[in-house]
Amino acid sequence: MKIGLKLTLAFFVTAFLAMAVIGVISFYKGKASLEKEAFNKLLAVREVKEDQIEDYFNLINAQVLTFSEDPTIIKAMVDFRNGFNTVDKDLKMDDAKMKIVDKELDNYYKNEYLPRLNSNLSTKVKIDEETNNLVNGRVLQSLYITLNSNEVGEKCKLDDAGDGSTYSKAHQLYHPMFRKFQESFGYYDIFLVDNENGNIVYSSEKEVDFGTNLETGPLKNSNLAKCYHKTKSVSKKDSVCFVDFESFHPSYNLPASFIAAGIYEGDKKIGVLIFQMPIDEINDVMTNDENWEEVGFEKTGECYIIGEDLIIRNQARGLIEDSAAYFDNLPQTGTPAINIEQIKNFNSSVGLQLVKTTGTQNAIKGNDGLEKFEGYRGKPVLSSYGPMNINGIHWFIMSEIEESEALSNVYELQHQIILAISFLLLFIALFAFLLSKRFSKPIVELSADAQQIELGNFDLQIKTERKDEIGNLANSFRKMQSSLKNMVEELKHINLHLEKKVYERTQDLHQQKEVVELQNKEIVDSINYALRLQKAILPVREHIASALKESFILFKPKDIVSGDFYWISEKENETLIAAVDCTGHGVPGALVSMVGSNNLDRCLGEFNLRKPSDILDKLKELVVASFESEDDEVKDGMDIALVSLIPEVKRSQKSILQYSGANNPLWIIRKGTVQLNSEDDSGVFEIKADKQPIGKYDYGKPFTNHEVEVEKGDCVYIFTDGYADQFGGPQGKKFRYKTLKNLLLRIYQLPMHEQNKILDDTFESWKGELGQIDDVCVIGIRI
Numbered sequence: 001m002k003i004g005l006k007l008t009l010a011f012f013v014t015a016f017l018a019m020a021v022i023g024v025i026s027f028y029k030g031k032a033s034l035e036k037e038a039f040n041k042l043l044a045v046r047e048v049k050e051d052q053i054e055d056y057f058n059l060i061n062a063q064v065l066t067f068s069e070d071p072t073i074i075k076a077m078v079d080f081r082n083g084f085n086t087v088d089k090d091l092k093m094d095d096a097k098m099k100i101v102d103k104e105l106d107n108y109y110k111n112e113y114l115p116r117l118n119s120n121l122s123t124k125v126k127i128d129e130e131t132n133n134l135v136n137g138r139v140l141q142s143l144y145i146t147l148n149s150n151e152v153g154e155k156c157k158l159d160d161a162g163d164g165s166t167y168s169k170a171h172q173l174y175h176p177m178f179r180k181f182q183e184s185f186g187y188y189d190i191f192l193v194d195n196e197n198g199n200i201v202y203s204s205e206k207e208v209d210f211g212t213n214l215e216t217g218p219l220k221n222s223n224l225a226k227c228y229h230k231t232k233s234v235s236k237k238d239s240v241c242f243v244d245f246e247s248f249h250p251s252y253n254l255p256a257s258f259i260a261a262g263i264y265e266g267d268k269k270i271g272v273l274i275f276q277m278p279i280d281e282i283n284d285v286m287t288n289d290e291n292w293e294e295v296g297f298e299k300t301g302e303c304y305i306i307g308e309d310l311i312i313r314n315q316a317r318g319l320i321e322d323s324a325a326y327f328d329n330l331p332q333t334g335t336p337a338i339n340i341e342q343i344k345n346f347n348s349s350v351g352l353q354l355v356k357t358t359g360t361q362n363a364i365k366g367n368d369g370l371e372k373f374e375g376y377r378g379k380p381v382l383s384s385y386g387p388m389n390i391n392g393i394h395w396f397i398m399s400e401i402e403e404s405e406a407l408s409n410v411y412e413l414q415h416q417i418i419l420a421i422s423f424l425l426l427f428i429a430l431f432a433f434l435l436s437k438r439f440s441k442p443i444v445e446l447s448a449d450a451q452q453i454e455l456g457n458f459d460l461q462i463k464t465e466r467k468d469e470i471g472n473l474a475n476s477f478r479k480m481q482s483s484l485k486n487m488v489e490e491l492k493h494i495n496l497h498l499e500k501k502v503y504e505r506t507q508d509l510h511q512q513k514e515v516v517e518l519q520n521k522e523i524v525d526s527i528n529y530a531l532r533l534q535k536a537i538l539p540v541r542e543h544i545a546s547a548l549k550e551s552f553i554l555f556k557p558k559d560i561v562s563g564d565f566y567w568i569s570e571k572e573n574e575t576l577i578a579a580v581d582c583t584g585h586g587v588p589g590a591l592v593s594m595v596g597s598n599n600l601d602r603c604l605g606e607f608n609l610r611k612p613s614d615i616l617d618k619l620k621e622l623v624v625a626s627f628e629s630e631d632d633e634v635k636d637g638m639d640i641a642l643v644s645l646i647p648e649v650k651r652s653q654k655s656i657l658q659y660s661g662a663n664n665p666l667w668i669i670r671k672g673t674v675q676l677n678s679e680d681d682s683g684v685f686e687i688k689a690d691k692q693p694i695g696k697y698d699y700g701k702p703f704t705n706h707e708v709e710v711e712k713g714d715c716v717y718i719f720t721d722g723y724a725d726q727f728g729g730p731q732g733k734k735f736r737y738k739t740l741k742n743l744l745l746r747i748y749q750l751p752m753h754e755q756n757k758i759l760d761d762t763f764e765s766w767k768g769e770l771g772q773i774d775d776v777c778v779i780g781i782r783i
Contacts, residue, residue, distance in 0.1 A: 008432045015428040019421045031407060035382065038406040039370040042384035045295050046399035049303045050388055052285045053397070057390050060259055060275070061240045063185060068261040068273040069237075076174040076202070077263045077271040081194050083167025084201040084211075087136050090165035098135065101142040105131075108146045113208055120253035120345055122338040130208065130218050130249065134199065137211030140167065144206050155206035156182075171202075178204045188256070189276035193228050195262070195269050205276075209250035222248060224274065227258040231272045237264055242391035244307055245351035251276075253342065255351025259391070279314075279350050286314040300379075301401035308364055308394055310356050316349040318377065323347075333376045355398075359383040363396040375400055382406050453484065534561050534590045537597040539568045547575050548645075550782035552756035556722070556763070557775050563589020564720045564775035567600050574610065575645045579664065579777045581720035582638040583695070589775065595626050596638050596694070612642045612660035613705030620662075620694045620703075627695070637695015639663035641718035645781070654709040655783055657716065661689030662703065667717040667741070668710065669748045684741045714783040715748045722776035723759075728766035735766055755780055 067073055083090075091097070109127050118124045132138050143161035150157045156179055160172035182190050182204045192202035193214060203210035212218060214225040223246040230241040241260050248256035257277040262269045286303050288295050297303075302317040318326035330340050335354040343352050358373035359381075368386035375381035380403040388395040544551060547570050555566060563582040568575070578600065582592035599622040603615045619640075627636045641664035646656040659666045668685040687706050692699065710716065724737045743762060747755050759778060 005436075008429070008436045010432075012425065012429050012432055015432075016421075016425055019424060030409075034407050034409060035372075038382050038401065039384060041296050042301075042382060042399040042401065043370060045297070045303055046384045046386065046397055048295075049286060049399070050386075050397050053282070053305070053388065053390070056281060056285060057242075060277075061391070064240055064259055064261045064273060064275055065238060067181070068263050072174070072177065073273065074263055074265055074270075076170065076178075077192050077273075078265065079170035079174070080167065080192055080201040081199075081271065083165065083170045084136055084140065084194070084199060087139050087165050087167045090167070091139065091163060093135070093139060098138075101138055104142055104146040105138055109208075112152060116252045117249055120338075120342045125249075132208070132212045133217055134211060134213055137199065137213070137217075140211040141208070143168070144171075144210065145208070148206065156204055158206070174202075175204070178202070186278035186281050187275045188251070188278055191224075191272075191274040191276070192263070193272040193274060195232060195271045198225075198228060201271075207250040219250070222246070223256070224248065224258055224276075227260045227274055228272055231260040231262055231274075232269075234262065237262065240391060242393055244393050244395075245277075245311075245313055247342075247351065254346050254348070279348065282313065283315045283350075287317065287320070290320060292317065297401060298405050300381075300405045301399075303397065303399045304355070305388070305395050305397050306355055306360050306363070307396075310354055310360050310364065311351055312349050312353045312355050313395060314350060316353055319343070319347070319349050329377055332378055357383075359385045359398060359400070360396065363387065363398065364394075372403060375402065377402075379404070453480075534565070534593060537594055538565060544568055544577075548577070548781050550752050552752040552780045554723075554756055554759050554763075554776065554778040556760075556772070556777075558722070558772045559587075561587055561590035562775040562777075563593060564722060564777040565593040565597060566777055566779060567597055569601075569604055571604065571610070573647055576604070576610075576612070576615075576642065577645070577718075577779060577781070578640055578642040579718040579720055579779050580638050580640045581664065581722070581775070581777070583636045592636055592638065595623065596640075599623060599626070610644065611705055612644050612658050613703040615642060616640065616660050616662060616694065616703040620700070623695050637693045637697075639689075639693055639720065641666055641689065643716065643718060643781075645716075645783075648712075654711055657708050657710045657783075659687055659706045659708075660703045661687075661718075662692060662694045663689050664718065664720060665689045666706075667744070668708070669715045669717075669744060670711065671713045671749065683745055710783045712783055715744075716781045716783065717744060717778065719778040720775065722772075722774035723763060723778055725774055726763065726767055726776070727773060728768050728770050732770065735763075752780055752782055 093101075106127065109130060114125070114127060114130065117130070132141060143163055144158060145155055147161065148155045148158045156175075159175050161168045178190050181187075187204075189203060189205035189207070189209075191200055191204075191209075193200050198213050198215035198217075200210055200212055200214065209219055209224065214220060214222075214228045219225055223243045227241055227243040230243065231239075234241060239261065243258050245255040245257040247253045258274050259277060260272050260274040263271040263273050282305070286305060288297075288303075292298070292301055295301075295303075304316065305313040307313060316326065318329070327340070327344070330343070330353070331337075333354055334356050335343075335352070339352040339354070343349055346352075355376045357376055359369075359371055359375075362369060362371070363385040366387055370382075370384050372380060372382050375383070381400045382403055383398060383400040385396065385398045388397050538555075541553070544553065547568060553566055555562070555564070557564070563584050565580050565582070567578045567580060570576075580593065580596055582589045582596055584592065596619070599619050600615070602622060603609045603618045607618055609615045609618055620637075623637055639662050641661045642659065643666065644658040646658075648655050657668075666687040666689075668687075669683060670685070687708070690701070690703050692701065692703075719740075724735050724740050726735050727733065728735065743759070744755075747758050750758070763776065
């Protein structure tokens, strides 16, 4: 890179870093300040809305208490109760008349009520599940619902059914007052319930809950019944009971909430006054009459209430302002499909929409906080949350705004900072280029002169006559030019001398190289000869395949020759096979292996031994004699697993296997006792070896002979320690015997040649780039 470009880049990078640091600090300071301001605003709005909701419920509490204590209401309770109890007698209802009433009611339920209700249910209900079981209640439902000529939703407009009954006279007298109170304060419905039996003797709205019984009727498990029982159980006159929003069948499964107080005649509780809560009033408070901007919520902020079930208790802003986008996002909130369908039907999220966010989950734990997290619309929000206690019901209030909107000013500041830095950097780049060009020009000229000197032009005239540091550099170049000219002359003489020396040294090295190559060839030839000797003692693979048709031998020497070897012998109907690990590896190990193989042959041929333990005892004696030395430190020997296999014994359909081992065990896996791909090595039957080698050993004892019956299909494995001791894997650890067991459990049902390949591939994969640390021999036999 040229010096002019370096200077330009140095100026540019220095200016860029300075401006970037200032810009980043300004951005994050501004962001922190705006975040703090936004959180404070959210906290203020939350506290205001919390106070408004509490004030609203205080007002409702006062209203329901005042209304229940009004003498007119007490008189109405008595009159409605008496009229309810005598309406069948007043109208002289007989079986014929009741059949007409039942038929009219059934038609209303089937054609009007149930179709609208079932459209909002995942599990459809039948008429017998919703039908009123009170005779007098059905008579009143007939008079004020089925025979009421007003449309559904306007049944409350009927003051007198015109039947002349005591009940209708009371209804004509009191209903206009109840209806006016209901409309004035926005209640969905007003109920009077007989405290003695749970009969709903009056309903302002005249839905199918009117005339039913809250103890035995279809609404006995509803939250209206819960509100009634809660109020009935309270003895204090000035007590108010409140139940949270739940789906309410008479309102076509629209979520409903109830508040109630007892009605007393003197000191005796004669009834319960229940208000069905108005959803609109809570919505108006929480949405600020849908004027979110007035409280600083701009385009994305909102305040909402959730219950302990994480269900929202007021209208969601998205449903009001952009219902299409709201419903597109709603499935991502985890809201059940039936709830989404009900939200569409009712055009209301109250008691239906699930809001499961970090904030709501912290809030229901009773925490109060300011936090940033992903909101229910899938975008990061700033949130202020905390618990509310409304008449003993645990609600939680959330005040939120999307982070991008709350911090829009700081992102605008970020844009302006980037724009200003870009213009400044452009100016600085131009200024740095011009300044660096002025400084670099004489240096470039000196560089060109230096190149001429490099080419051997020592007579060049360096023209720079500046009085600054560059001028001093030019004078130094002139002195260097003169010195180099003299040095070149001297080097020419020295070079001739060095060339002669180098030629002589090269000849010496060439001769030494030939000697080393000759020695190396002799060593390799010796090792290859040892390999041929070792191959001569190893059984031919075709011989093994003939003796043991289903078998494999995985044999992997660490070096050219191996300290491990395998051995097999057949005599009459018996086959003996061994996996042997000699002391050391390479050439020393190979020498020991030849001693071991030769002595095994002697044990059978010369000493006519067949029992594995007898063979190992004799082998130990022969090996000790072979390596007998005056040096007690010589411990040459071997570890071995020796198996004798006698084919199927008559009548038993089983083969006899005898085994004896020096440090190396025998494993047997039987089909049906383990599951393929098992991670548990408990399916491997292991016969442990004697803990002593074949060789000189201070605590030697006769070897143990083990005899077991094996069945057709059993897999028998013998091996040396090279496979399990190999280092590798992601952490460079040993493969271990437990891992080898688990591997064999996964593959033992495969053909033997496939097992051999998997074992080989697994070993190479485990070893990876690490070197092989020992010889490997694994023998597998399927009975």
